[in-house]
Ligand code: SF4
């Protein structure tokens with residue numbers, strides 16, 4: 001029998017996002033809220049025996065904190081997974097909503113169990129090129145100040161794109177000044193973000209510039225270095241095959257209940273290989289879903305590397321030729 005050991009679950013709470021970004025087009029989508037999974041399904045999922053050792057939940061979207069379900073899901077996580085860590089990404093564009101939501105979330109979870117990531121993508125001049133919501137930069141600052149009053153762990157996230165790669169060091173400086181942590185990720189073309197063919201490729205010289213900057217900031221000494229090596233291999237079209245344990249060690253449940261091993265399930269060409277089933281059809285019985293033929297076939301396909309070469313850059317239960325992924 002297939003041995004699942006699911007450490008992490010990613011819940012995409014709702015894809016609704018009224019924002020506006022250059023490198024992500026989720027904001028253009030029309031979201032059918034009636035198709036989203038309801039709270040009783042979340043509750044059944046969270047009680048599942050197959051998640052008994054799961055300790056990490058990621059709540060994403062869209063702008064997940066605008067969903068009424070967001071706090072309810074946190075409440076359920078705190079009820080059934082009292083030791084779990086919850087990580088959640090926000091735009092920072094709704095200061096009072098973020099403040100009230102995080103304040104309540106902390107009452108359920110406690111400050112050591114909640115991590116808030118704010119998408120910042122560099123310094124002010126970069127920000128205005130990629131994140132187009134009016135006064136977004138100022139709103140992020142206001143949100144940061146408000147959340148800092150709550151003593152919650154805040155991380156500024158910078159996804160490296162052609163528009164901002166020169167500002168990595170300035171971004172780190174900004175994070176130091178604001179007293180927040182930093183995280184650097186790398187841009188990826190994806191159907192999920194609706195940006196295929198719209199991401200400008202880096203030249204070799206630019207990749208060298210990024211690599212030298214990452215060395216200067218000490219990134220090579222962090223466990224995240226594997227992700228840069230992965231990104232560089234993708235950007236230079238030299239992707240090796242690797243071992244991937246997404247699916248057995250981590251799953252994603254999208255807002256409509258589709259279960260995937262990783263974000264790859266939201267890519268058109270990978271969906272037929274990676275779709276494990278819809279949890280609504282199982283009334284939230286995740287265990288039954290994960291042991292159905294379709295889900296087991298997905299795990300076999302992953303083992304046989306049928307979904308590779310993989311350029312998702314977000315998977316963490318991986319073993320690359322250059323080292324272990326951050327979740328191993
Ligand atoms: S990056 Fe985030 S804030 Fe921007 S459009 Fe996509 S989901 Fe919305």
Ligand code: SF4
Pocket residue numbers: 244245246247261262263264270302307308310311312315
């Ligand atoms: S190799 Fe890539 S697409 Fe396949 S399961 Fe792993 S992360 Fe997902």
